[in-house]
Amino acid sequence: MKSIPLPKQKNLRADCAWVIYQILEQGRSSRDVLAKVQRRHNAKDNAWIQEMALGVLRQVPLLQSWLRTLLDRPLKGDKKAIEHLIMLGLYQLTFTRVSEHAAVAETVNAASYLGGIKLKGLVNAILRNFTRQQLASRPIDDPVIQSGMPKWLFKLIHQHYPDNAADILLNSNQPAPLWLRVNKQKATLAAFCESLDALNISYSCPASHPDAVILTNRHDVTTLPGFNQGWFAVQDGAAQYAAAFLAPQPGERILDCCAAPGGKTGHIIEYCGDIAECVALDADDSRLARVKENMARLGHRPTVLCADASAPDTWWDGTYFDRILLDAPCSATGVIRRHPDIRWLRKPADIQALTTLQSQIFDAMWSILKPGGTLIYATCSILPSENSGQVAQFLSRHQDATLQPLKQNETETAPGWQILPGEQQMDGFYYARLVKSTGQE
Ligand SMILES: C[S@@+](CC[C@H](N)C(=O)[O-])C[C@H]1O[C@@H](n2cnc3c(N)ncnc32)[C@H](O)[C@@H]1O
Structure with missing residues (x-):
C-alpha cells in the first residue's frame, strides 16, 4: 500500500491518526512515527498523541469491529487514514474523558488535514451513529476481540500457556510501571531515594532488586534528580x-x-x-x-x-x-x-x-x-x-x-x-x- 504523507499542517487528531495509520498499514514502529509528529507539537500535545495512539493500538480488534458495523464499504487508497481517524474518534468516545462534543467535532475537523474534506459528513455520521446505537455498551463475546491481540498471537499464547493465558493477555494490556536502576558508581540507592523524598516523588524499592526503584506515577525521567549526572538508568526489573x-x-x-x-x-x-x-x-x-x-x-x-x-x-x-x-x-x-x-x-x-x-x-x-x-x-x-x-x-x-x-x-x-x-x-x-x-x- 502506498504511504500517505504526514499532513502538511499540524493537527492533534490528524497527526495521531497518521501515526496509527503508519503503524497498522505501513508496519512502522511507534517510536519512529511518534518521533516524526512529535517534532511539531508541544509536550502536552505530544503526551496526548502518544496516549491516544497507544490506546488505540491496544483496542484495534474492538475498534475495527465497530468500524465494520458502521461503515458500509472500507475506505481505500489515500482515504485509508480516515478509517484510522474514525477509530481514534471511537476510542475517545469509549475509553477517555474527552467530552463527546469535542471528540466528535474535533475528529470531524481533523478529516480535512488528512485530505478527507469531502468525508467530514461520513465521519460525523459514523461517530454520531456510534453513540446513538450505544455500541460501546453491547457485550463482546469474541475472546480475540476482548484480548486486543491479533488472532495468531492470541492462539499461540493459549496454546503455550493454557493456565496463564488470561493473565498474560490482561497484563500485556496494562501500562507498565516505571522502573529505574540506580548507577551505583555514581549514587547509592539511599541517596537517590532521599533526593526523591525531597521532591515528594513516591516510589517503592522491591526487595528482589538491590539497585531498583519503581516510581508510583509516571514522570519525565529527564526531570528527575541526577538524570544529567547519570545517577540512574531506566530499566525494567526483569x-x-x-x-x-x-x-x-x-x-x-x-x-x-x-x-x-x-x-x-x-x-x-x-x-x-x-x-x-x-x-x-x-x-x-x-x-x-x-x-x-x-x-x-x-x-x-x-x-x-x-x-x-x-x-x-x-x-x-x-x-x-x-x-x-x-x-x-x-x-x-x-x-x-x-x-x-x-x-x-x-x-x-x-x-x-x-x-x-x-x-x-x-x-x-x-x-x-x-x-x-x-x-x-x-x-x-x-x-x-x-x-x-x-x-x-x-x-x-x-x-x-x-x-x-x-x-x-x-x-x-x-x-x-x-x-x-x-x-x-x-x-x-x-x-x-x-x-x-x-x-x-
Ligand atoms: C533485545 S535487543 C538488545 C537490548 C539490549 N541488550 C539492552 O539491554 O539494551 C536486540 C539487539 O540485537 C541486535 N542484533 C540483531 N541482529 C544482530 C546480529 N546479527 N549481531 C549483533 N546484533 C544484532 C539488534 O540491533 C538489537 O539492538
Whole structure:
C-alpha cells in the first residue's frame, strides 16, 4: 500500500491518526512515527498523541469491529487514514474523558488535514451513529476481540500457556510501571531515594532488586534528580537480573553481543567496577549511537563495536571472552505492555526467522567463549520456541555446554527461567545460564 504523507499542517487528531495509520498499514514502529509528529507539537500535545495512539493500538480488534458495523464499504487508497481517524474518534468516545462534543467535532475537523474534506459528513455520521446505537455498551463475546491481540498471537499464547493465558493477555494490556536502576558508581540507592523524598516523588524499592526503584506515577525521567549526572538508568526489573546472572568478575573480559541501546551493558559495568573490558557489540549502527549516548551519561566506557554477532570471523580479535551476554533479537512478545505496536508489527513468519537467527548467534558466541566461561541467553519473548526450545536444542548440539540452573526444577529439556508479563511488576523475559566445559572436569 502506498504511504500517505504526514499532513502538511499540524493537527492533534490528524497527526495521531497518521501515526496509527503508519503503524497498522505501513508496519512502522511507534517510536519512529511518534518521533516524526512529535517534532511539531508541544509536550502536552505530544503526551496526548502518544496516549491516544497507544490506546488505540491496544483496542484495534474492538475498534475495527465497530468500524465494520458502521461503515458500509472500507475506505481505500489515500482515504485509508480516515478509517484510522474514525477509530481514534471511537476510542475517545469509549475509553477517555474527552467530552463527546469535542471528540466528535474535533475528529470531524481533523478529516480535512488528512485530505478527507469531502468525508467530514461520513465521519460525523459514523461517530454520531456510534453513540446513538450505544455500541460501546453491547457485550463482546469474541475472546480475540476482548484480548486486543491479533488472532495468531492470541492462539499461540493459549496454546503455550493454557493456565496463564488470561493473565498474560490482561497484563500485556496494562501500562507498565516505571522502573529505574540506580548507577551505583555514581549514587547509592539511599541517596537517590532521599533526593526523591525531597521532591515528594513516591516510589517503592522491591526487595528482589538491590539497585531498583519503581516510581508510583509516571514522570519525565529527564526531570528527575541526577538524570544529567547519570545517577540512574531506566530499566525494567526483569532486565535488571541480567548482570547478576552473568556475574562479571574483576579482570574479566565481557561481551554484550546484542547490546543496543545499552541497558544491560551499563549494568554489567556497574555490577563489577574492576572488569578488564566490556565490549558492547550490535549490528545496528543507529542503535549503537544510543549506546554511546547512554554510556556517556552514565559515565561508562565500554568498547563499542558495530558488527554481526553471528559472524565473529569478520571482527573477533582471537581473545576468548570470559562471559558473554546474548540478549537476542526476538519477537518481543514479553514487552507488549510497553510497546503495544509490537502485536501488529510482528507476523507469524517472523518467529521462524528469529529462531534461526538466534541459533546462529548462539553457536557463534559459544565458539568465542573461553573454556569454563559463562554465557547468559536472554530474550524479552514469552514464546518457548525462542526460549526453552532454543536452549534445549542448543544443549543437544553442544556436548561441552552445561545448564547452570537459575531456579529450581530447571532441566536440560525444560531449561531456563520464564518470567511472564506483570509477574512481580516485571516485563515478560527469559533467561538461561550455560557454562562451557574446560575439558578437564
Ligand atoms: C533485545 S535487543 C538488545 C537490548 C539490549 N541488550 C539492552 O539491554 O539494551 C536486540 C539487539 O540485537 C541486535 N542484533 C540483531 N541482529 C544482530 C546480529 N546479527 N549481531 C549483533 N546484533 C544484532 C539488534 O540491533 C538489537 O539492538
